[in-house]
Amino acid sequence: MRLAGLGLLALLIVASLLIGAADMSAQGLLTTAEGRALLFESRLPRTLAAVLAGAGLAVSGQVMQVLARNRFVEPMTAGAGQSAALGLLICLLLLPGASIGAKMAAASVAALAGSLGLMALIRPLPPSQPLLVPLVALVYGGVIGGVVTFIAWQGDLMQLLGTWLTGELSGVLRGRYELLWIAAGASALTYLIADRLTLLTLGEDAARALGLNVGLVTAAAVAAVSVVTAMVVVTIGSLPFVGLVVPNLTARLAGDNLRRALPLTALAGAGLVLAADLLGRVVRAPYEVPAATMITVIGAAAFVVLLNRGTARV
Amino acid sequence: MIRIEGLHHQIAGAEVLRGIDLTLPEGGVTALIGPNGAGKSTLLSLIARLIRVQRGRIEIGGHVVGQTRDRDLARVVAVLAQGAHVSARLRVAELVGFGRYPWHLGRPGAADHAAVDAALERFDLTGLRHRFLDELSGGQRQRAFVAMAFAQDTPYLLLDEPLNNLDIAAARDLMTLVRGLADEAGRTVVIVLHDINYATAFADRLVVLKQGQVVAQGAPGEVVSAPLLADVFGTAARVEQIDGRPVVLV
Numbered sequence: 021m022r023l024a025g026l027g028l029l030a031l032l033i034v035a036s037l038l039i040g041a042a043d044m045s046a047q048g049l050l051t052t053a054e055g056r057a058l059l060f061e062s063r064l065p066r067t068l069a070a071v072l073a074g075a076g077l078a079v080s081g082q083v084m085q086v087l088a089r090n091r092f093v094e095p096m097t098a099g100a101g102q103s104a105a106l107g108l109l110i111c112l113l114l115l116p117g118a119s120i121g122a123k124m125a126a127a128s129v130a131a132l133a134g135s136l137g138l139m140a141l142i143r144p145l146p147p148s149q150p151l152l153v154p155l156v157a158l159v160y161g162g163v164i165g166g167v168v169t170f171i172a173w174q175g176d177l178m179q180l181l182g183t184w185l186t187g188e189l190s191g192v193l194r195g196r197y198e199l200l201w202i203a204a205g206a207s208a209l210t211y212l213i214a215d216r217l218t219l220l221t222l223g224e225d226a227a228r229a230l231g232l233n234v235g236l237v238t239a240a241a242v243a244a245v246s247v248v249t250a251m252v253v254v255t256i257g258s259l260p261f262v263g264l265v266v267p268n269l270t271a272r273l274a275g276d277n278l279r280r281a282l283p284l285t286a287l288a289g290a291g292l293v294l295a296a297d298l299l300g301r302v303v304r305a306p307y308e309v310p311a312a313t314m315i316t317v318i319g320a321a322a323f324v325v326l327l328n329r330g331t332a333r334v
Numbered sequence: 335m336i337r338i339e340g341l342h343h344q345i346a347g348a349e350v351l352r353g354i355d356l357t358l359p360e361g362g363v364t365a366l367i368g369p370n371g372a373g374k375s376t377l378l379s380l381i382a383r384l385i386r387v388q389r390g391r392i393e394i395g396g397h398v399v400g401q402t403r404d405r406d407l408a409r410v411v412a413v414l415a416q417g418a419h420v421s422a423r424l425r426v427a428e429l430v431g432f433g434r435y436p437w438h439l440g441r442p443g444a445a446d447h448a449a450v451d452a453a454l455e456r457f458d459l460t461g462l463r464h465r466f467l468d469e470l471s472g473g474q475r476q477r478a479f480v481a482m483a484f485a486q487d488t489p490y491l492l493l494d495e496p497l498n499n500l501d502i503a504a505a506r507d508l509m510t511l512v513r514g515l516a517d518e519a520g521r522t523v524v525i526v527l528h529d530i531n532y533a534t535a536f537a538d539r540l541v542v543l544k545q546g547q548v549v550a551q552g553a554p555g556e557v558v559s560a561p562l563l564a565d566v567f568g569t570a571a572r573v574e575q576i577d578g579r580p581v582v583l584v
Contacts, residue, residue: 086422089421091421147421150421213440215435215440216440218422218424218428218432219432219435221420221421221422221424222420222422222432223415223420225379225384225415226413226415228383228384228404229382229383229384229408229411229412229413229415230408230432230433230435230436230486231403231404231405231406231407231408231409231435231436231439232404232435233404233405271423272423275422275423275424275425275428275466276422276423276424277424277425277428
């Protein structure tokens with residue numbers, strides 16, 4: 021299954037390197053100076069950005085689902101994504117000339133606060149009502165998103181906000197996506213503690229009874245999820261549903277043992293975002309449809325199906 | 335040995351345990367019985383350090399609960415909480431393997447795999463090891479959870495109402511396995527049971543709780559009687575002796 025997935029992803033990567041608005045043959049990409057510049061300045065960074073963002077978001081979705089003990093939450097729509105945008109916006113308003121490092125830090129800290137807020141909010145909800153958690157999470161994310169919109173409106177930044185938060189990859193060039201490697205590192209961290217995270221699926225008491233340091237593992241996981249979300253928001257904008265749909269599908273195939281599931285989740289997430297970006301490039305070429313729009317169309321439909329099918333088995 | 339002294343516990347201002355003094359010797363099966371709200375599960379959770387001790391002292395296998403690190407206690411006592419509700423899609427062998435965590439701390443070795451295999455074998459789960467938990471019957475599921483606690487390889491095993499929602503065949507199978515844990519594997523088992531007949535049939539000792547206090551303890555034959563049922567449970571059930579042990583006629 022992983023091999024087939026890797027093969028598919030490799031195909032998508034090759035396609036992504038070959039397809040774009042500039043008219044350039046495969047041979048030209050490698051042999052001409054112009055082609056090489058196109059390849060290394062634009063197409064390769066864009067492809068890598070899609071792969072890293074997709075893998076990171078899918079993994080952080082799965083981790084958040086373990087933390088929330090609920091299948092229907094993901095950081096991008098549940099407050100972390102909106103909080104990262106809020107942090108970024110405040111940083112831009114207060115420090116107009118802020119460095120990329122400052123923006124990154126502001127987004128990460130805000131995403132962390134947003135994630136912790138969500139965890140505190142859903143903690144008292146009864147596990148017997150699994151739909152309450154996504155409901156509260158969506159409302160929570162919506163409220164923070166509303167604050168973002170309000171501030172942008174007041175600051176006359178609405179248009180900027182729109183272009184900036186819609187997750188799309190046409191603006192990705194070399195030098196503008198490297199933050200996503202940090203997201204990849206944070207995702208890799210969750211793989212290192214995959215066994216411990218899986219113990220949390222047994223419930224906090226059972227995990228503690230096995231001697232797990234629940235607080236420490238939860239803190240590390242929340243931090244990783246927040247960093248991934250923030251890096252993606254800062255670099256390419258908001259990409260909803262990846263963290264929701266992909267883990268739900270891989271859980272069906274590989275189960276919830278994260279040691280086993282996370283690699284597959286990362287692979288599928290990378291494939292989904294890359295495919296969406298590719299589709300967006302092709303659908304009405306030479307214009308582009310943002311990857312986030314493509315994913316939302318696919319993801320929203322898949323979410324409804326999952327909700328309907330999922331409630332019986334949660 | 336489990337030694338409990340002067341244990342009091344309050345939940346939301348209500349006194350749930352009121353001065354428990356109890357000593358449970360090593361080995362055998364001890365059943366905690368009593369009506370709903372008597373404090374059985376609270377007592378078990380306190381011994382398992384799932385709830386913080388407010389007043390009193392609990393010592394298990396020489397370790398004082400509350401003063402011993404979680405990691406160390408995880409090698410002394412295993413607990414199966416009531417209605418272990420796991421929605422995650424985990425395979426049986428993975429679940430049982432979690433029981434080894436206190437020993438390998440994330441890096442399972444050959445000894446851990448052998449222990450998991452032995453636990454699967456003992457609980458008759460070898461053929462189901464690759465199944466997901468949500469593909470099992472209630473009885474198989476519960477066996478898998480007890481197998482996980484067994485794989486934890488602790489001298490003390492605490493089980494909170496493991497027979498909930500099991501039919502008679504699954505319940506008897508599970509109790510026979512639990513009995514074997516004490517007799518063959520030398521574990522000390524403390525189990526909360528609702529059905530007194532299972533308690534008298536499978537336990538060596540009964541501890542009867544009522545309103546947060548121990549009102550009787552001892553061998554089933556010494557403890558279970560019609561007057562006790564009337565006093566503790568407030569129900570007038572007959573108790574007959576069959577094959578030398580008391581049986582409650584419901």
